[in-house]
Amino acid sequence: MSTPILEARELRVTYGGHVALDIPHLALAPGELVGVVGANGAGKSTLVNALLGWSRGAPAVSGSVRLAGEEIGALPPHARVARGLALVPEGGAVFMRLSVAENLAAATPPAGAAGRAHDEAQIEALFPRLRERRHHMASALSGGERQMLAIARALRLGPSALLLDEPSIGLAPRLVTDVLRAVRGLVDQHLSVLLVEQNVRAAIAVVDRLILLERGRILAQGPVAAMRDDPRILEAYLGEAAA
Numbered sequence: 418m419s420t421p422i423l424e425a426r427e428l429r430v431t432y433g434g435h436v437a438l439d440i441p442h443l444a445l446a447p448g449e450l451v452g453v454v455g456a457n458g459a460g461k462s463t464l465v466n467a468l469l470g471w472s473r474g475a476p477a478v479s480g481s482v483r484l485a486g487e488e489i490g491a492l493p494p495h496a497r498v499a500r501g502l503a504l505v506p507e508g509g510a511v512f513m514r515l516s517v518a519e520n521l522a523a524a525t526p527p528a529g530a531a532g533r534a535h536d537e538a539q540i541e542a543l544f545p546r547l548r549e550r551r552h553h554m555a556s557a558l559s560g561g562e563r564q565m566l567a568i569a570r571a572l573r574l575g576p577s578a579l580l581l582d583e584p585s586i587g588l589a590p591r592l593v594t595d596v597l598r599a600v601r602g603l604v605d606q607h608l609s610v611l612l613v614e615q616n617v618r619a620a621i622a623v624v625d626r627l628i629l630l631e632r633g634r635i636l637a638q639g640p641v642a643a644m645r646d647d648p649r650i651l652e653a654y655l656g657e658a659a660a
């Protein structure tokens with residue numbers, strides 16, 4: 418197997434005595450879309466945040482994180498971004514009082530990442546809706562448009578691996594499909610994406626591989642074809658229906 422673009426080993430996050438995350442090994446291959454699913458509180462956000470070196474509160478975080486074979490686990494978030502890792506947090510990360518164009522202009526690629534960064538034309542081709550809404554304030558966008566803008570801003574940073582935390586949250590079903598299809602399109606152009614999703618059904622439709630988290634641990638993982646009928650995944654569906 419080629420060197421994973423992103424790899425974590427012995428990644429542990431603890432709040433006081435409470436283990437929020439305990440992942441012996443996780444790898445994302447170049448050009449792979451991996452879905453992370455699990456119930457509320459399973460540790461999905463904790464995982465993507467720990468990979469970027471960010472955390473809510475003040476947990477103890479330990480373990481190794483490698484990006485394209487280089488150890489980044491001791492670096493602060495901005496330095497990990499400069500190396501090519503980007504996160505779109507839950508709810509997106511946009512400046513509400515700036516226009517779409519200003520939001521995009523404010524996301525400048527770090528030195529060294531400029532070659533990988535999506536330019537304006539590529540972003541408009543990926544999300545035509547953003548071109549139409551160029552001069553609208555972010556606060557005036559729909560939830561789906563805002564999510565597209567948040568992803569577009571991350572692409573301006575020139576990531577080689579992208580972490581997406583619940584991009585479908587609060588979106589109408591058709592928009593969920595639009596956003597996740599766009600993500601699939603990026604992966605087909607060789608971006609690597611770790612996609613946290615509570616919407617198991619929507620994730621299954623686009624990912625290559627699924628990881629099921631429960632109480633901070635990997636309960637099951639595998640190619641989507643093998644996982645879609647796994648009873649534990651079916652249970653996650655039921656959890657989703659009950660949520």
Ligand SMILES: Nc1ncnc2c1ncn2[C@@H]1O[C@H](COP(=O)(O)OP(=O)(O)OP(=O)(O)O)[C@@H](O)[C@H]1O
Pocket residue numbers: 432437455456457458459460461462463464473474475615
């Ligand atoms: N600031 C914090 N202080 C204490 N415990 C926390 C904190 N943030 C998260 N946790 C704990 O970490 C665990 C994982 O939470 P996390 O938010 O990662 O789950 P999640 O799978 O992303 O759930 P959700 O879909 O609800 O966001 C939970 O047990 C939670 O209580």
